[in-house]
Amino acid sequence: MKYKRFLPVLMMLVLLALVSCEEPAVPKITEITIENEEPVEGGTINISSVEPGSLNPLLNKSKSYNEIAKLIFQSLVEYDESLKITPVLAQDWSFVDGSNKCVIKLKDDVFWSDGESFTADDVKFSLDTIKASKDSIYKDNLEHIYSYKIKDDSTIEITFDQPFATAIDMLSFPIIPQHIYKKNPDAVPVGTGMFKVSQYNKLKSMELVFNDKWKGESKPYIEKINITFINDVEAFPIAFQSKELDLLNTTSYDWEKYSEMKDVSAYKYTTMYYDFIGLNYNNAIFQDKAVRKAMIQGINRKSIVDKYLLGNAVVTDVPINPVSWLRDPELEKYGYSRSEAQYFLKAAGFTDSNNDGILERKVEGATQELRFTLITNNENEFRRKAAEEIKNNLEDIGFRVDLKITGFDDVKAAIEGGKFDAVLTGYNLSNTQDLSFAFHSTQIKSGKNFMSYSNPDIDMLLHQAYTALDDSKRKEAYINLQKSFREEVPCISLFFREAALVVRDKIQGEIKPDAVNPFRSISRWFIPESKW
Template sequence: MKYMKLRIVPLILIITILLSTSCSQPEIQIGTEIAIEDDSPTEGGVLNIGCIEPHSFNPLLVNSKSYNDVAKLLFNGLVEYDSTLKPVLVLAENIYKMDGKDEFIVKLKENIRWSDGEPFTSEDVIYTINTIKNSNDSIYKPRVELIDSYKAEDKYNIKIRFKGFAYNIYDHLNFPIVPKHVFQYNPSSVPVGTGLYKVVAYNKLKYMELERNQYSVQQASPYISKIIINFIKDTDSFDTAFQSGQIDLINTTSYDWEKYKESKNVNTYKYISRDFEFILINFKNPVLSDIYIRKALMHGINRTAIIEKYFLGNASIVDTPIRSDSWLFDGDVNKYSYNKAEAQYAINSANFVFNENTRVFQREVDGKIQQLRFKLMTNSENDFRIKAVEDIKMMLEDNGFVIDVEILPFEEMIKKIEKGEYDLALVGANLSPEADLYEFLHSSQISSGKNYGGYSNPRVDLLLEQSLYNLSPEDKYINYIELQRIIKDELPIISLFYKQYALVMRSKVKGEIQVDSENLFRTINNWYLDE
């Protein structure tokens, strides 16, 4: 923190004399120095960050959360998501569809340089896509699977053809671009990028030192002049490194960050993650295809109690897959809450009555008896879901349902879901910022996509198709407002919540600190150190 020194001038002597007449008032002496805090940012300082040293510094070949976070300081993509989860062009100047063809032209920004001064061109983009496609396990491989062909038209233009109907073009092009001249012969080369910082020193197994990049595509000069990336042994060692003062921040997903609040020199910044928990509904089951029963299920699950019990309240309850921090969010409060009266009203509206002999709510339709009895399954690898299904079973049975729980290995569960051999399934998904609703809800995806429940609504199909065909942001927002209304009304899935994680930092880090799931260091150019 900077301080300004102020000196009391002789004009205040009269006040001093007046104050001296009262023994109860302290006397202000001429020449006294008063320290006043100045919150204006200061340049310089060293920020220490932890990272597990990757086998390669090429971010396309690394499946390491800690390095992928660090890579945001060094690399940029053609397209990235802003703090409202809206896709924005970064290294791309424009992306447009060619008339009458399933091809797109990606026009690159000109006069961009890598941190070593070499020019950024279409050859780097081609090399990046080749690297992803040729990798067996790149985390970005699913994004390029629909890219059928691609070639550089010239130094700054690339033509890309997608296989069939490619929804969400921007999401498919959301991956870091790496320099061909650096990584093509040695994937373990010290990284060179277009980000806010550049690597100036590397000591294997110990650290990597970053300084401000004068060629940054952001054209910004951060206040913090140096960042030390300390290589940490493993995930479990991050807490020790933070507690000992070796690193200044820690990204935690374990929900025990509350313990850091006991420290006076620590601040916590929570954010909504991509991790969405929900219950799949099999619409082939005639009872579950009844909207009243789906509403009874929604009102019968106490989502607040679940997140308080297992996540210390650190989750964001939603009625749809659209996150509350998204530019597409309708802004409305959640329509559904835990309400036994509403659940019972919905069951009654579906003409179910309690049978004293079977001890189950049932109704007769076309001569067939239908019961409020469902099988709820989840995967055995997830400790939270194994426990949560028992809570959900208890809640729903308290509202008149009979629930049989089935715990299966993930692969076996997926096979059953794909075959439609289930009623309800507690699952999770790591959704892209624009929440791939086309995959989940469009009727064309029932047999070939992720619309496992078999939900179908022609209006939803139309809205999703319009939103994907180069619709203006304004029109897309309007479409998604209607989509959220329909999802709340028809409940194609039972949305539960998005998990929340946190970035815990020492209080010496000040400035405009905004954290989100897409970039922990989004506003780092406005951070500064008060040491």
């Protein structure tokens, strides 16, 4: 199996603690060189999706179908591989005099796959559909949209409740045709994307072919995509191993199990899954940033990644994705250093005066020990092992760490009730990259900032990042925010997980999946005629 790394790869953030991760054996990796042939049109790709609850991309909740829907439908704007917003069906947009009113000009000469023209009516209908739905996954996108109206066939005006940096990001939902979905909310898909539906067998399969009405830069080489609907996502790997499928979009490090398959390549990308140790700032020892700096340098994060994730994660000091255009490439990194960690603790006045192996200091006449309880959930094998490693690392520099490995519901209750010292957990971070929910002091009362972290300087920087209305100011705000995060260490950042698109070698070309769209480069994929 060959490994090919590609890192070019609304707010409801999900705790990862519930996900179960079994530790695989370290695989034997065989490097194979394949002579790429010249691109040729033709061939079929076989993929799968969980049976969608709805074929309407605005009402469906299946992640695998949403990925496939990107081949059929387009949005006004989308995130590129660096998480930057780029236009798709929108030609351009402007905010009226810097206000919260945005005028969006739509691209001309765009058609639905059935030949009907794309107009502002379709955009308004899509907004109406989300608004009317009780549980659309895009419901949060409308949270800050105050009103919207059609100006003409190619112009729509959207008024937000306030000016903010990610206002346009809110328009990254699929646009559906009014003339189709007004009659039938669950109609067979008709879109403006690269592919169109040529056959549909209810609850069984769907066939896609090139959409000749598509206005993209180049026609894809792939002639046909066969999609099989499978009831259980757990059956995807079995179907892939039995060669019923040609590709598999994995999570975490699961693709290692395919290492013995000689006709397969894995294309890695960085996900938005961010692991960290959340600290309860009602515990006095965490209020000293010297202690936090000692922790981030005293934990061998790279070793944890190598041992338990087989190297498939990117160590980070800040909760900004390494591939993001907002990431500061010059940010100095914390490495693993036992001596540096001990230096910070000694400078903060901690010593082991009673030779019990636990450092302590006097604070206003009272003894303060470097002792706390780290909790995580017992359904997650990786987290259990990582917690043990963290405990050993920190006890090696003078902490005493008591582990509490318990059920997910107990961990959730402890977090919500503020009855914890530290928790090993994670977020599936939003593509908007706004971190206010987790670190702004105004979010303490709501429980989103469950650490009760409060820092006026961080509050100011988060506000600047949220309200910056042009790219240069936003980039500057995020660079300043990352520098402050590195200095203050509000939580113990660990890493961003990696995943992979595992692909049979019959599929060649420029395969560059990313966290937003595993099929982003599909127009440059091809199948040699000998593999048809």
